[in-house]
Amino acid sequence: MATDSLSLPAPPGELRLIWRDFSRNKGALAGLIVLLVMFTAAIFANFLAPHSPIEQYRDFVRIPPMWQAGGNAMFPLGTDELGRDMLSRLIYGARLSLFIGLAVVVASMAAGIVLGLWAAFAENAVGTLILRAMDVILSVPSLLLCIVIVAIIGPSLTNTIIAITIVYLPHYVRLVRASAMAEMNRDYVIAAQVAGASRLRIMFVTVLPNCAAPLIVQATLGVSNAILEAAGLGFLGLGAQPPTPEWGVMLASAREFLQSAPWIVTQPGLAILVTVLAINLVGDGLLDALDPKRKRS
Amino acid sequence: MLRFFLRRVALVIPTFLAIAFFTFVAIRMVPGDPVEVRTGERGISPERLAEVRAELGLDQPIWKQFLDYLGGVFHGNFGLSIVTHEPVWTEFWTLFPATLELTLAALLFAIVVGIPSGVLAALKRGSIVDHGLMGLALTGFSMPIFWWGLLLVLFFSVELGWTPVSGRIDLLYYFEPVTGFMLIDSLLSDQDGAFLSTLSHLVLPAIVLGTVPLATIARMTRSAMLEVLNEDYVRTARAKGLSPMRVVGLHALRNALIPVVTVIGLQMGMLMGGAVLTEYIFSWPGIGNWLIEAINRRDYPVLQGGILMVSTVVILVNLLVDLTYGLINPRIRHGH
Numbered sequence: 001m002a003t004d005s006l007s008l009p010a011p012p013g014e015l016r017l018i019w020r021d022f023s024r025n026k027g028a029l030a031g032l033i034v035l036l037v038m039f040t041a042a043i044f045a046n047f048l049a050p051h052s053p054i055e056q057y058r059d060f061v062r063i064p065p066m067w068q069a070g071g072n073a074m075f076p077l078g079t080d081e082l083g084r085d086m087l088s089r090l091i092y093g094a095r096l097s098l099f100i101g102l103a104v105v106v107a108s109m110a111a112g113i114v115l116g117l118w119a120a121f122a123e124n125a126v127g128t129l130i131l132r133a134m135d136v137i138l139s140v141p142s143l144l145l146c147i148v149i150v151a152i153i154g155p156s157l158t159n160t161i162i163a164i165t166i167v168y169l170p171h172y173v174r175l176v177r178a179s180a181m182a183e184m185n186r187d188y189v190i191a192a193q194v195a196g197a198s199r200l201r202i203m204f205v206t207v208l209p210n211c212a213a214p215l216i217v218q219a220t221l222g223v224s225n226a227i228l229e230a231a232g233l234g235f236l237g238l239g240a241q242p243p244t245p246e247w248g249v250m251l252a253s254a255r256e257f258l259q260s261a262p263w264i265v266t267q268p269g270l271a272i273l274v275t276v277l278a279i280n281l282v283g284d285g286l287l288d289a290l291d292p293k294r295k296r297s
Numbered sequence: 298m299l300r301f302f303l304r305r306v307a308l309v310i311p312t313f314l315a316i317a318f319f320t321f322v323a324i325r326m327v328p329g330d331p332v333e334v335r336t337g338e339r340g341i342s343p344e345r346l347a348e349v350r351a352e353l354g355l356d357q358p359i360w361k362q363f364l365d366y367l368g369g370v371f372h373g374n375f376g377l378s379i380v381t382h383e384p385v386w387t388e389f390w391t392l393f394p395a396t397l398e399l400t401l402a403a404l405l406f407a408i409v410v411g412i413p414s415g416v417l418a419a420l421k422r423g424s425i426v427d428h429g430l431m432g433l434a435l436t437g438f439s440m441p442i443f444w445w446g447l448l449l450v451l452f453f454s455v456e457l458g459w460t461p462v463s464g465r466i467d468l469l470y471y472f473e474p475v476t477g478f479m480l481i482d483s484l485l486s487d488q489d490g491a492f493l494s495t496l497s498h499l500v501l502p503a504i505v506l507g508t509v510p511l512a513t514i515a516r517m518t519r520s521a522m523l524e525v526l527n528e529d530y531v532r533t534a535r536a537k538g539l540s541p542m543r544v545v546g547l548h549a550l551r552n553a554l555i556p557v558v559t560v561i562g563l564q565m566g567m568l569m570g571g572a573v574l575t576e577y578i579f580s581w582p583g584i585g586n587w588l589i590e591a592i593n594r595r596d597y598p599v600l601q602g603g604i605l606m607v608s609t610v611v612i613l614v615n616l617l618v619d620l621t622y623g624l625i626n627p628r629i630r631h632g633h
Contacts, residue, residue, distance in 0.1 A: 027432070135308070136315040139615070140608045143570030144588070148604055151592045152326045228441055232574055235443045236589060251444055258447060259455050269444030276439040284435070 021289035028285020034278035042095035049088035050076070053245040057083040062261045080250070080264045081257055089245035090271050096246045097275060100161055100230045101223035107165040109219055112172020117203045119173060120180035131177070134170035142167045143232060150238045157240040164229050168222055175218055179211035213290040220283035224276040231272050247272050301623055309616055316608045317370060321363050324601045353379075375602030380594050385602035388587065393606075394477025395465060396583035399575065400568045402499055403507035408561065411511045415518025415557075416550060422523065430515065437512030442571055446505040446578040453501060460497050463580035467494045506575040510564045517560045521553035528552070555622075562618030566611045 023029055041048055051057075061083040063072050071078065077086040119130040137145065149163035183189060184207065192206045233239030234248025242249055247268040254264035350356045354365065369375065375385035418430040454462045461467070465479050472486035480499070483491035525531060526549055534548045535541075573585035580586070584607060591599035 027435075132311060132315070135312055136319065139312055139566070139612045140316060140604065141566045141570035141611060143573055144604060144607060147573070147588070147592065148320070148323055148600070151600070152323050224439065228439075231441055232443060235574070236577060238592070248441075248443075251447070255447065258451055262451060265444075265447055265451070269441055269448070272441040272444065273436070273439060276441070277436055280435055280439050 018289045022285050025285040025288060027281045028288075031278040031281025031285070034274060035282060038094050038098060038275055038278070041091050042098050045091045045095045049085075049091045050074075051085035051088040053089045053092040054084060054243045057085070059083070062257065062264070064261070065263055068263075077267060078261075078263050080254060081261065084243075084245075086264070086267055089250060090247075090267060092245040093247045093250065093268065093271060094275070096157070096240065096244065097227045097230065097272070098223075100157070100164075101227045101279075103161050104164045104168065104226035104230075105219050105222040107161070108168045108222065109172050109215065111165070112169055113176050113208065113215075115169070116173040116176025117180055117208065120177045120184065121199065121203055130173065134173050137167065138170045143229065146229060146233055147236070147238055150233060155233075155238045155241060157244065157246070160230050160233050160239040163233070164226050167229070168225065171218060171222070172215070175214055176208075176211055179214055180207050183207050183210050217283060217287045217290060220279060220286055224279040224283070227272065227276055227279075302620060305616065305619055305623070309612055312612060313609060314367075317367060317605055318363065320601045320604045321366055322359075324597045325359070370602075370605070375605070376598035378591075378599045379596050380599075385598050388599065389584070389603060389606050391477070392583050392587050394474075395479070395581060396569075396572050396576070396585065398478045398480065399499070399502055399506060399581060399583060400565075400572055402503035403505075403568060403571075403575075404510060404561070404564070406503050406507035407511035407514050407564075411514030412518050412554075412557065414515040416522055416545065416553075418515070418519045419522035419526065420545065427519075431519065434512040434515040437508045438516070440508055440512075442505050442508060443574045443578055445508060446501070446575060449501050449505060450578070460501050461494075465495065465498050465582060466491065467498075470494060502575050502579045502581055505578070506568060506571050509571065510561075510568065513560060513564065514557060518553065518557050521556045522549060525549045525553045559618055559622050562614060562621075565614040569607055569611060 057075075057079060060072065060075065060079050062081055063075050063079045063083075064070050065078040065086075066073050066076050068078075075085050075087070077090065079085055080089065115130050115134075119127040121127075122130075140148075145167050146160075146163040149166060150159055153159045153162065180203075189202060189206055192202050197206065230239055231246070231248030231251070234246045235252045237252060240246035240249050242253060250268040251265060254261070254268070257264050347356070354362060357365070366376070373386050375389075377384055378388060381388070414430050414434070418427045421427045450462055453460045466483065470483070470486070470488055470491045472482060472488065472491070475482050475485055479495045480492065483495045531544060531549050534544045539548075569584075572583065573589065575581065576583045576585035577589060584603065588600065588603050588607075590596075591603060
């Protein structure tokens with residue numbers, strides 16, 4: 001408290017330090033730029049997309065991209081098997097995929113934080129019960145579990161999000177619980193207890209912020225996993241339904257044109273790969289920047 | 298040590314029961330009446346409907362149905378497929394070798410390429426080789442494998458004509474399955490070209506399914522190697538004047554492999570999920586395709602039994618990994 005009066009130059013803020021470490025990593029920076037472009041495309045899809053994603057131009061079926069023979073400048077990336085503009089579908093697909101990724105992470109992280117803290121602080125059977133339930137979810141292969149859940153509640157975009165949220169919940173619960181357990185016996189938590197802070201306050205205000213670093217990294221990777229999983233479900237016909245321009249769905253319906261119109265197949269997959277790769281690059285960069293071992297050295 | 302073993306094994310039982318219960322309840326919540334699907338008659342008479350329901354045991358209270366089901370499970374009786382009328386247990390074991398063969402081939406590919414890549418990247422830390430390999434690994438890790446499969450088919454099967462597009466073996470060949478592993482069976486059959494045909498069918502699916510584990514193993518090997526290379530015993534070995542090969546191979550790699558082996562074991566669940574997509578692309582006659590078909594046909598018993606058995610395989614593999622890890626790691630071996 002005494003240092004307050006000593007008007008020392010403020011130390012660089014924590015966020016600034018993290019940004020310094022993060023921006024040194026060229027891959028992470030490249031990933032971030034790609035992601036920003038993707039987000040811009042997703043948000044302004046209505047303005048950026050030259051056509052409607054579901055309008056079928058019956059006279060322009062399977063037009064190759066404009067740089068290939070037979071291409072048409074009206075459809076820069078060509079059209080699909082029903083004459084829909086590929087570029088517009090891809091742009092609207094970015095909106096869907098990023099939305100799925102974020103929705104899943106927000107939902108599973110919120111539920112994971114509550115359950116994880118609960119499991120860490122509850123000394124009774126409830127904590128064990130939560131953990132055992134998570135073990136059960138973890139022991140079913142994630143895509144299979146998604147498939148079963150979707151089979152029960154029906155294939156749709158919303159249900160895809162619900163299924164993937166359930167499947168990824170255990171990762172957050174375990175992570176939050178483990179970090180909370182590590183923090184719980186630290187002096188500052190005991191001090192808060194002695195000071196008479198309520199249990200909820202200790203859980204969410206005292207302990208939770210100190211579990212943030214691993215959570216942020218897990219959340220970043222969670223977005224890319226969710227996008228892959230959702231595309232996989234869409235590809236199997238168990239996710240979003242046609243004519244939704246979801247990237248996995250686009251791949252599924254284009255399969256039979258693999259030979260005659262390969263661009264219908266290559267483009268949506270490339271979009272998935274680039275997005276997921278960009279997110280993973282950012283995740284790797286965050287992991288390095290937030291790693292306390294590296295920060296101290 | 299014994300306590301650790303028993304505790305770990307004991308944990309498997311409630312997990313198994315919970316999955317059995319979950320699949321049982323979940324499958325009953327699936328919309329669509331299995332009886333209608335089975336009889337395939339629109340406007341079936343109420344008497345006939347009741348008859349079929351009684352035949353399938355669907356008229357019993359749900360808890361009774363579950364206990365009956367569980368009793369059967371412990372005798373290897375998972376019920377009959379509503380579509381084929383074959384026992385689910387038999388169907389599973391007919392198809393499982395195909396999935397296992399694919400999974401093992403994928404894992405082999407991932408290990409054989411992944412571990413050397415990780416070691417190389419660690420030894421050349423910071424170099425172009427390291428950055429290149431790790432860039433590739435991250436790309437593999439981010440790969441939508443269903444698309445990767447289509448690309449490989451497009452290039453190797455359609456363009457080059459090197460590998461077949463689907464199935465496990467050419468229709469030319471026929472022999473009775475002995476082990477269920479086509480690679481072994483084709484050798485045993487003594488038919489010319491059967492083995493090569495099997496191999497060429499297996500290569501692409503194995504690469505597709507092995508890509509993500511390969512990336513994971515390479516990344517894990519690299520970081521484990523980097524950690525170990527800084528350890529005192531490696532420095533001592535170097536100071537003793539041992540050849541670099543000996544230091545890396547004998548002292549560093551062996552210790553670095555402990556976490557890598559764990560990661561490999563834990564890939565099993567991921568591989569089973571990935572196998573669904575891979576089998577779907579290559580029309581591989583395995584568990585994944587079987588389950589997808591079961592969903593489309595609303596074949597409850599198959600779905601329920603199949604998920605339970607696949608999960609059990611994953612649980613047992615994870616258990617095995619944990620126990621092996623306990624054997625290797627002295628900190629676990631001596632209490633805790």
